[in-house]
Amino acid sequence: MSETNLNLPRLTEEINTLHHHICYALREPVRILILYLLGEQGRYVNEISELLDIPQPTVSRHLAVLRGRGMVRTERQGTSVFYTLSNPHIIHILDDMRLMFDAEFDESADDSIVV
Amino acid sequence: MSETNLNLPRLTEEINTLHHHICYALREPVRILILYLLGEQGRYVNEISELLDIPQPTVSRHLAVLRGRGMVRTERQGTSVFYTLSNPHIIHILDDMRLMFDAEFDESADDSIVV
DNA sequence: AGGATATATTCGGTTATCCGAATAAACGAA
DNA sequence: TTCGTTTATTCGGATAACCGAATATATCCT
Incomplete structure (x- = not known):
């Protein structure tokens, strides 16, 4: 039997919360782009609409x-x-993600199908 | 006309890459859970299957x-x-996300429909 | 009140993602 | 080679997310 020191029920719950609060929002690239745009400065809706076309x-x-x-x-x-x-x-976190795969992920990705 | 100092074409490209490499993987809570499980220690497929049922x-x-x-x-x-x-x-990044909304997001979320 | 502007929401239809079940593939042992 | 074990992939079908268009709402101004 496999075992783990992780509290799986609790971790699952926390991950669901994490996913619901943040990861879900990152599903669409355009939402990430909007976050970066707002990271530069506050914006009105029509500005965002204009800038991103x-x-x-x-x-x-x-x-x-x-x-x-x-x-x-x-x-x-x-x-x-x-x-x-x-x-x-959130911008730091996104930048951190970019650094992560810039440094390492690309060279290690295998060549199987990327869904 | 709205303006920005961001290089939008380049940023868009980089965000697409970011999304494709990492964010896409975080779309499913169970994939995040698998990352945490592997963060504890390496695992065989059947162990993961067992542990997570x-x-x-x-x-x-x-x-x-x-x-x-x-x-x-x-x-x-x-x-x-x-x-x-x-x-x-990646585990640090996910933990960082959890800290972020633990600290601030909950109290500031409005009560509109959460898709 | 009526009109203009800015933003939010709803409605159909399309596409993408996910799951379970079945099957295929990789490997070791007999 | 044949069987057993482990993992990977394929195949529908169901669900969920997304978009554009149309519409609704909110606010200000006259």
């Missing part, structure tokens, strides 16, 4: 995903809504 | 996703295959 409803939907996870904050200003990153640390 | 073909499919991105390495030993983490740093 993406229809406004699509941007709003992606922002809703980030908002629902508390990754961005909003401040209404008249008819506009100003979005900012809740926690800039 | 998941059918072996399902485990193999998830491992294939991780393998295709170079996140895990394999070493065949007879009929068995031993899996290890390519780069334990």
Whole structure:
């Protein structure tokens, strides 16, 4: 029988929470891009839409995903809504991921099918 | 007109790479769990299957996703295959994510629909 | 109130991902 | 080579996520 010192039920629970709060938001590359854009400075929805050349409803939907996870904050200003990153640390984490595979992953990936 | 100092074409490209190499692998909670399991120690496929109580073909499919991105390495030993983490740093990154929303995200998430 | 602007949500339809079951492939032992 | 063991892959079918278009909501101004 296999054994582990990990508390699997608890870890599973925590990972589900992690996934729900953060990883889910990173499913779409465009959402990561929006995070970087907001990492530079706060933006209005139409600015994001313009800069990325993406229809406004699509941007709003992606922002809703980030908002629902508390990754961005909003401040209404008249008819506009100003979005900012809740926690800039997400950018460090994303940069850290990029460093990780820059350093090592590429050379070690096998050549089997990449789904 | 909105402007940004970000090099959007280049950033978009880099984010696509990031997403393809890492974020995609984090789409499924069970894959994150497998990463943690391998973070503790290397494992054979059937051990993972046993410990997580998941059918072996399902485990193999998830491992294939991780393998295709170079996140895990394999070493065949007879009929068995031993899996290890390519780069334990992924665990630090995941832990970092957990710390991030533990500290801040929960209190700031609004109550709109969380997709 | 009525119109203009900015943002959010809903609605169908398409695509992608996932799972379980069955099968295939790799290897060792007899 | 044949069998048993372990792992990998394939094949539907079900589900979930995504997008564009249309619509709804919120706010301000006259």
